Amino acid sequence: xxEALHLEFEVAGNNFVSAGGASDEVKKTLKMLGVSTASIRKxxxxxxxxxxxxxxxxxxxxxxxxxxxxxIVIVLQDNGPGIPDIxxxxxxxxSTATDSIRDLGFGAGMGLPNMKKYxxxxxxxxxxxxxxxxxxxxxxx
Amino acid sequence: MKINDLIxxxxxxxxNIADVDREIVGGYCGDFLSVVMGKAxxxxxxxxxxxxxxxxxxxxLTDVGVIILCDGVKPDPxxxxxxxxxxxxxxxxSLSVFDAVKKSGL
Numbered sequence: 001x002x003e004a005l006h007l008e009f010e011v012a013g014n015n016f017v018s019a020g021g022a023s024d025e026v027k028k029t030l031k032m033l034g035v036s037t038a039s040i041r042k043x044x045x046x047x048x049x050x051x052x053x054x055x056x057x058x059x060x061x062x063x064x065x066x067x068x069x070x071x072i073v074i075v076l077q078d079n080g081p082g083i084p085d086i087x088x089x090x091x092x093x094x095s096t097a098t099d100s101i102r103d104l105g106f107g108a109g110m111g112l113p114n115m116k117k118y119x120x121x122x123x124x125x126x127x128x129x130x131x132x133x134x135x136x137x138x139x140x141x
Numbered sequence: 142m143k144i145n146d147l148i149x150x151x152x153x154x155x156x157n158i159a160d161v162d163r164e165i166v167g168g169y170c171g172d173f174l175s176v177v178m179g180k181a182x183x184x185x186x187x188x189x190x191x192x193x194x195x196x197x198x199x200x201x202l203t204d205v206g207v208i209i210l211c212d213g214v215k216p217d218p219x220x221x222x223x224x225x226x227x228x229x230x231x232x233x234x235s236l237s238v239f240d241a242v243k244k245s246g247l
Contacts, residue, residue: 020198027202044202045178105191110175
């Protein structure tokens, strides 16, 4: 597979019924392609966290996924409020989630740290008032 | 440990059993989903009192072996449906998380 398998997903904002759908689709695709369970787990965790962040904080967004023979590239784009202090947002335990979001089991401040931890390359570009783009790469093992 | 042994040890009720032969290895206790995602080992028993649909998504994506709802917590209607739809193991016990872990034998 020299060319990428390209997938795109719309992620709906504030919708916890459909949340995780894109991650689940990608997980199934990787399984079908014979990617190792260790790599699939990393991708599933990182992408689900990203999806949930867009659902909670950004009013939804778009997930653009390219699967190569040896790696996956995931780009998450939103037009949400942006992140004023990325270093702070990457701190384990830091969260801006509301109490109602915490009641759902989110908002532990582990979303972005998990995304960074489970990917081999991780980049956030964000502009307050305009939105955020996260690019993640997982190399298959 | 097989799920049937776990069910006996916890005197648990079955919400859904997808794979009766699945080996459950170790466990993890937690209700914050991102923490569980980051730390629960594959094939673990996940002890929790969180009972909404996101629990099924996290269990599926992290590939834990069984969701164990503790303290008599029942799945809310959406979780109840989702564990059947995606066909993952989910049981419920009246034991507290602490007692469930102690009695599980995991």
